[in-house]
Amino acid sequence: MTDTGGAGVRAAIGEMGRILGPHADADWTVLAGTLEWSCWTTAAHVAHDLLAYAGQLAGRPADGYLPFDLRVSPTATPAQVLTVVVACGGLLATAVDAADPGVRAWHFGPCDPAGFAAMGVAETLLHTHDITRGLRVDWQPPAAPAAAVLTRLFPDAPPGPPAEVLLWMTGRAEFDGRPRRTSWTWQAALT
Template identity: 45%
Template sequence: MSRSSESGPSTPPVTADDLDLAVRLAVTVLRRAPSAAWDAKAGSLEWDCWETVEHLSDDLFAYAVQLGPSTPPLDSEVPFAWESRRPGGPANAVHADRAAGPEGLLRVLEASGALLIAMVRTKPRRTRAYHVFGVSDPEGFAAMGIVETLVHTHDLARGLGLTWSPPADLCTRVLVRLFPHAPESADPWSTLLWATGRAELPGHPRLNTWRWDGTPRA
């Protein structure tokens, strides 16, 4: 994984285009899932695959609306009502209409992603907004949205019987932005799965707890 150094160029920043790519790739893969597979558990999560897409959609929506106000809050979330539809299910503000089927569910994911992409494109770099892991900026929220998209698509691919391997350069950019102290000995996708508690790396056991660092870099 290439990081910044005195002798070489720094890793490019995370952009709205990166987030757009992540969401498009995820939706393309998920459209291959059999209609009957959506009730399966999503990898190691306690949610089924339908709920996991709703959760991912909700993550993207939540990051978008956090950046949305003219003066984004720095000490709390924008107060949408989040609720679970069943005990143990994800607490979301976003729920897809089951009658619309999997294609409707994926449209909800695309729409939520588009909201965050638009916010990242249009908000000034100096914008700051609250996240439970710390105040961040539009680039940080873009990177968070990408991580959520990549790793939850990994969870979904396991439950749906799909193959998923996102671009290495995309993984590198979000690792540098959000996990600057992650080991550099493995390929970026494996390292991102390790950093989010989903895999082991040689010499680095699977994490039981993890968090990213969304601190603005400039």
């Protein structure tokens, strides 16, 4: 995956399933990396954000988030939560593919379809990383989608291996002698 369009979103959710699916029987109540959420809650959060981004893009609000929310049943198994992620990611990918590139919807300002796709890829890859830390699975985001996310959401990112830079830009790791960041933000809105 080298883009942040619908294909990029599908590839990211496919990667999440490929990496986490074999560990669906593990204890997902453990914390996801350095987050204060469990692995289960983190996966449900990914589904929530993917659906929210799809809704924004389809509804095209100009000044805020649509007043709806996703609730994943607390009795859902990790495998079922991953299926919800696939469904919500599919909705986002479809919304991105269907939208004209000139469409704008609100995410802290006007955001284009590529921006929503990039956020979906970022949420999926970064939280997959968090969950793998919690489940003690060795994994880093693939270089190509990490580079695409950096290009679209982090224009001030330093040069370096894309996965390492992305993890540093989002406060998940140290990088090249730089301490782990304690605050960060991405720029999805167009200026």
